[in-house]
Amino acid sequence: IYNFSLYFLLEVERKIRANDREFNSSFKYATNSIKTSKYNPFTFLPLNLFEQFQRIANAYFLFLLILQVIPAISSLSWFTTVVPLVLVLTVTAAKDATDDIVSTHITCDYIQQTEDLFILCSEKWMNVQVGDIIKLENNQFVTADLLLLSSSEPLNLVYIETHCCVYVCAAISNTFVYCEPPNNRLDRFMGTLTFGTQKYSLDNERVLLRGCTLRNTDWCFGLVLFAGPETKLMQNCGKSTFKRTSIDRLMNVLVLFIFGLLALMCIILAVGNGIWENHAGSKFNAFLPREENTAFSAFLTFWSYIIILNTVVPISLYVSMEVIRLGNSYYINWDRNMYHARTDTPAEARTTTLNEELGQIKYIFSDKTGTLTQNIMTFNKCSINGKSYGQNQFHMHQLLIIFIVDFSFNRLADPKFFFYDHTLVEAIKLGLPDVHAFFRLLSLCHTVMAEEKNEGDLVYQAQSPDEGALVTAARNFGFVFRSRSPETVTIEEMGIQRSYELLAILDFNNVRKRMSVIVRNPEGKLSLYCKGADTIIYERLHPSCSELMKVSTEHLNEFAGEGLRTLVLAYKDLDEEYFSEWKQRHHESSVALEDREENLEKLYEEIEKDMMLIGATAIEDKLQDGVSHTIEQLTKAEIKIWVLTGDKQETAENIGYSCNLLREEMNDVFFVAANSPEEVRQELSGSGRKRKWRLRTGDKWTQPGEKMSFSPLWVQLQRVKASYFLLGSLCSQAFALESNMELEFLRTACMCKTVICCRVTPLQKAQVVELVKKYKKAVTLAIGDGANDVSMIKAAHIGVGISGQEGMQAVLSSDFSFAQFRFLQCLLLVHGRWSYLRMCKFLRYFFYKNFTFTFVHFWYAFFCGFSAQTVYDEGFITLYNLVYTALPVLGMSLFDQDVNAGWSLEYPQLYVPGQLSQYFSKRAFMMCALHSCYSSLVLFFVPYAATYDTVRDDGKHGADYQSFALITQTCLTVTVCVQLGLDLSYWTVVNHLFVWGSLGMFFILTFTMYTDGLFRLRPSSFAFIGTARNCLNQPNVWLTVALTAILCVLPVVAYRFFYSQISPTINDKVRYKVRQMKEPSPRPRRTRLTRRSTRRSGYAFSHAHGYGDLVTSGRFLRRHAPARSMGLIPTGRSPGFKPTGRSAGYSPVGREQNPKQKVEPTSLQMFRAVKDASF
Secondary structure (H helix, E strand, C coil), X not given: CCCHHHHHHCCCCEEEECCCHHHHHCCCCCCCCCCCCCCCCCCHHHHHHHHHCCCHHHHHHHHHHHXXXXXXXXXXXXXXXXXXXXXXXXXXXXXHHHHHCCCCXXXXXXXXXXXXXXXXXXXEHHHCCCCCEEEEECCCXXXXXXXXXXXXXXXXXXXXXCCCCEEEEECCCCCEEEECCCCCCCCCCCEEEEECCEEEEECHHHEECCCCEEECCCEEEEEEEECHHHCHHHHCCXXXXXXXXXXXXXXXXXXXXXXXXXXXXXXXXXXXXHHHHHHCHHHHCCCCCCCCCHHHXXXXXXHHHHHHHHHHCCXXXXXXXXXXXXXXXXXXXXXHHHCECCCCECCEECCCCCHHHHHCEEEEEECCCCCCEEEEEEEEEEEECCEEECCCHHHHHHCCCCCCCCCCCCCCCCCCCCCXXXXXXXXXXXXXXXXXXXXXXXXXXCCCEEEEEECCEEEEECCCHHHHHHHHHHHHCCEEXXXXXXXXXXXXXCCEEEEEEEEEEECCCCCCCEEEEEXXXXXXXXXXXXXXXHHHHHCCECHHHHHHHHHHHHHHHHHHHCCCEEEEEXXXXXXXXXXXXXXXXXXXXXXXXXXXXXXXXXXXXXXXCCEEEEEEEEEEEEECCCHHHHHHHHHHCCCEEEEECCCCHHHHHHHXXXXXXXXXCCCEEEXXXXXXXXXXXXXXXXXXXXXXXXXXXXXXXXXXXXXXXXXXXXXXXXXCEEEEEEECCHHHHHHHCCCCCHHHHHHHHHCEEEEEECXXXXXXXXXXXXXHHHHHCCEEEEEECCHHHHHHHHHCCXXXXXXXXXXXXXXXXXXXXXXXXXXXXXXXXXXXXXXXXXXXXXXXXXXXXXXXXXXXXXXXXXXXXXXXXXXXXXXXXXXXXXXXXXXXXXXXXXXXXXCCXXXXXXXHHHHHHHHCCCCCCHHHHHHHHHHHHHHHXXXXXXXXXXXXXXXXXXXXXXXXXXXXXXXXXXXXXXXXHHHHHHHCCCCCHHHHHHHHHHHHHHHHHHHHHCCHHHHHHCCXXXXXXXXXXXXXXXXXXXXXXXXXXXXHHHHHHHHHHHHHHHCCCHHHHHHHXXXXXXXXCCXXXXXXXXXXXXXXXXXXXXXXXXXXXXHHHCCCCCCCCCCCCCXXXXXXXXXXXXXXXXXXXXXXXXXXXCCCCCCCCCHHHHHHHHHHHCC
């Protein structure tokens, strides 16, 4: 009997029987149901209440409610606290429940066994269990970890597309599986499969991981190994956490301070009551009989004033904040500028609690593939024998009519390929030898596989989109790659089919940065064809190519200056005798057990020399629309962008240059790629000595190499230099994020303007985000589109999901979502900045009006014997926050804007004050409290002085309590409305209606509540009978109101005027400029991309080492179909440059491109072009 109890405690090996749910369920493996919500029907109420009462103010009002049920203390009814508290909790709970409701149902097919029959049934993914056999079809997402069993492809191969590349997985049949327990290692899998008495080893190549997509495969069957939270992807994902904004966290601190202030005021008043009772209280016993216990009276007075002064922390504050956040969330949902028409995808605020956090972002962590790129490559230009082909982008924009090259002469041409330089086609038709050699090389030197399901219908499967684009270009220009076998490559040259004997493939790797093939043509001539990075190829050219190198270098500079990815092509004719001897040595080295790689590298170097230069290619790596401009705008807003990608270094570096993250002046490059902790530490420390950075820990500066005895609370670095940082391997990333090395990594990264982390796992992405959050104390945003981005989306303060080609998992885990990366600038620079500005104005004004309201009570206590009498009418106390001042501040918080959206995007620097928390901070709060204290003094003593020993026009005495209370109420209401008018930057009809309507409502309700009728109904509640009619008809009352309002706002007006003249803020400067402009918003900038560059290292290679051996080994090729072969090479998800050319593209997922798309360059690119041209 199997010891299940021990297994459940610690799973050391997983045992699975295929298609046997009864057996597998005994192990209680996790189901495939994924919980992305925070609540369920049973935990919602306790968890939500627990979360809400983490707000200290809510807990405070619960405590206040308990006090109010004590008659000896409370002078107010208990329902005045219960109703607002229940309303706040209910509204917030309803909003949280709405935010958390996310439902998605995906179905799949699985096999159900009945006796000797297998039935294909449809089932929801959430009901799939470990051991089930699943059928997947082309383009379906894999939502569990599967062992591949069989597929529609030869030898049971499938193509799965991840964020990094497209892998080839080999399938085998099985009956029983033993494998490792669930873990987060994406790069390894160990297991065995038993079939009868035979055992087979299982590795990572046989596993389809959750989050992948099945590509270019009609169908496949897989056995579920890990499901739901036990999948490797979910093991890399963090848990859902309660996200709170910086303002929420600051509010908790401020509320504690307010509680301390409240307690201090109540203590002062309680002591005052005790002193008053001792000196004057005994004289009033005849009028007010009571016990003469001074201490007890002071004790009761303390708690009475706790209740009376509770408005210093108004519970309506939190209700108003939720309403404001909800309104600003709808603005995001309704923004047409963030709507993607092609996919019919609007922007969506999936949470309504984080809007103002969008206005304080300091770090953005972005995925690359699908987030920055479209995954489309296009053959744009080329240089052949010193002549450049391909229409210049700038000139293309000037042409009124552009004629596409006609490829009708080629029956096998790809109809989706576009080219605009007719001279290249004419050169092909004229039979120029160099042009033919150029495209012959492109059709032979690659690892692409071809499939021809119908005659002339060729489908290329390329390991990288770069190779696919090059082979597609050769196809359209008459050199069509048709098929390959382990020994031959068949191409069609200008309608004539020729078969080349494939003798060797000198494969690509990160060190070689080139690949070569050695072929024998049908005439028996031996040739070596090579393509690679220009700096590598140039070192291996024959001296006779020096003149051609100079011309080609100029062309490469032009191509790189336009952001194109370049390759140099060269060839060499080989001697038969020499090659036979070289091949023998190559075979001996390839089977050697020692120094195999070193010996092979020497042989490659030997044969790849004295080559002849043919030309160069230029491929456009397509970014999503507007990526470069968006990054430029965000950079101007002082937002640092880090790219965290699973791709290799070269691909990430190329995309960095394409989207302006990396620029030509960034010559100081730091790259970490060590494979041991000691080497990584040395490289990081070496960067510190090179850059002479220092780390500040408290008040102490540590020098490079100096060990710290404690962990710093923050990392503060010296001035950033013009450089970028690349972390380029999985091992180096893992070591750099260890606890004893993370500070070295962070301080080095923060020294650089741009940081790109390559080959990172989903868990490592989250670790990088957590590292920055921990030490930099900055607000972070993570943006991605795939399942492997979920962990960093959850880890960041703000998570943004892009609803693209990678499914909806990133969106379902995000706080905000939209369809394109370019919408991020509108989300942050417009909606985020507005939301933060509005929330800060709201808080400043709200604290001002309530502090002013409450402090008047404090001053009045010194004139009423500290008796806990209120200075205002009870009706006014009830309606002050509910009616008289609620709508104006909501109107300001929902509609106010310092400048419109156009100017917000025109001046990204407006975003910087939010990062520095200049609009609302502890200092701003203290200034608000001091302003309130001053205003309360004016509001109390000016009416007091105005009514002291005064008489009315009819000679009656005017200094009574009710008249004083009404005058003070009127002065307060008018003053806070005037103050709000000064704070408003953008007056709308709604704002006018709310401000003037609230003032009108105050007078209407005041006269209504002070009428005889209401007094007769409830004399105790409406005791101020006739006060409004008798008091507000006196001219001195209105003069008092005007004088009080002027004295309250005069310091504010004077301060703002002098401050704007002496030290204007960026907001002041921009608003002044806007007032000088006639246009309501800036016009779109129309600039041309004409920058030049000397960078040529962005070679168009993004596939990995080892696929040349696969091609020549024939492990997965059709041997009986020479005219047809399956495309079985992994295709990498690669970056893309902004589409500015007109050539056609290759997409590994078969997406058709838009040939009419035009994208304008940015002003930064134009600035660089002008600057370069001046030298």
